[in-house]
Amino acid sequence: MSLPVLSIKSFEDSLAAHGHSELRAGGLTTLQVNVGKVCNQACKHCHVDAGPNRKESMTEETVEQVLTAVRRFRIPTVDITGGAPELNPHFEYLVIESRKAGARVLVRHNLTVQFVEGKTHLAEFFREHRVEVIASLPYFLAQQTDAQRGAGVFDKSLIALRQLNEVGFGLEETGLLLNLVYNPVGAFLPPNQAGIERDFKRELLTRYGVAFNHLYTITNMPISRFLDYLRRSGNYERYMQKLVASFNPATVEGLMCRDLISVSWDGRLYDCDFNQMIELPLVNGLPQTISEFDLAALIGRRINTANHCYGCTAGAGSSCGGATAS
């Protein structure tokens, strides 16, 4: 989906104004694998437009091509996302084989998928394979969480978090990492990451007895379902103006596209998961599919940008690992 016409300074112009004539990747440390758009939830801010009615799901053949790249190029980190990635039939195979290849494996986990039939063992599976769990929880109260993620999601999420705690996730002494993701529940920017992490730790522990390691603040991207919300609610123009006005050149160095590559359910390569969703491909001349994956060609590549990229440079910055600048 393309953005509606809006008179704002282009992202490229903002970069250029701060001495970045073009955005280039550094090394490539993370392969982010979007295994499909199937999800048991349909969150209002979802940039994937994921949901229970989606059918797109990575095939076994494409999973094998991903694993070939992971093994051949010794990719340090495999970051598995979706949809609810656990609903892909080859998810566990991808995790197990990536771990065998020596990769650190992150799974972007919506928590409630633990209640889907056949998925109740996930906490134990994550523990067994020492997966780093990155779980979505936009707020420590039910009203905000349910407003974004659906009725009853908060209560289920708490049960799922307790199950993860019970097998050792989120507890300092185990080394099993459980990191949470905060997304604003509406058309505003995230708060200071360290401050809201303190609030989450205090409130989740005292109200619900839940522990976790770190909180990542992520800005909602003006694409897909969140873009629909912005337009419907009359917030689009102000939100974009806010993102542009909040452009922080200190975030450019740490932009996640500079050290990751994103692969879609159908095996195509993108600079990030957001570019993937708006089908903004890698620039011409680069490998375009996972079967053509070539580390040397992708390192230092020119990154394809558009105005949604302002979402990653606003304020303290935003990435799949949270804020990128203080």
Add this chain to the structure above:
Amino acid sequence: MHYYEEDDLERFGEIGKHRPDLFEKFMAWYDAVQQDGALSRREKALIGLAVAHALQCPYCIDAYAKACLEAGSNMEQMTEAIHMASAIRGGAALIHGIQAHNAVNKVSM
């Protein structure tokens, strides 16, 4: 057309069209006040929201409601701040009842 236009908040900088030196001084002070200090930005945003309600300034209410969200506050906390402002305004009115008592006592037998 209303007396208060939402878009006018974005035009605040136009105040600096005349006597820009004074406006710049105001903005430097205003920005400095917002920073983390002995009080956090979040606490300051809640104070801002409370004062905005006490002043009943629509621009400030709009700005500080969003500032509170962006500082991580929730509606429970923001509503408590608004009640604080309202309670103090109510109390300030009520304590003046003593003035009325004094006035009445002065002219009464």
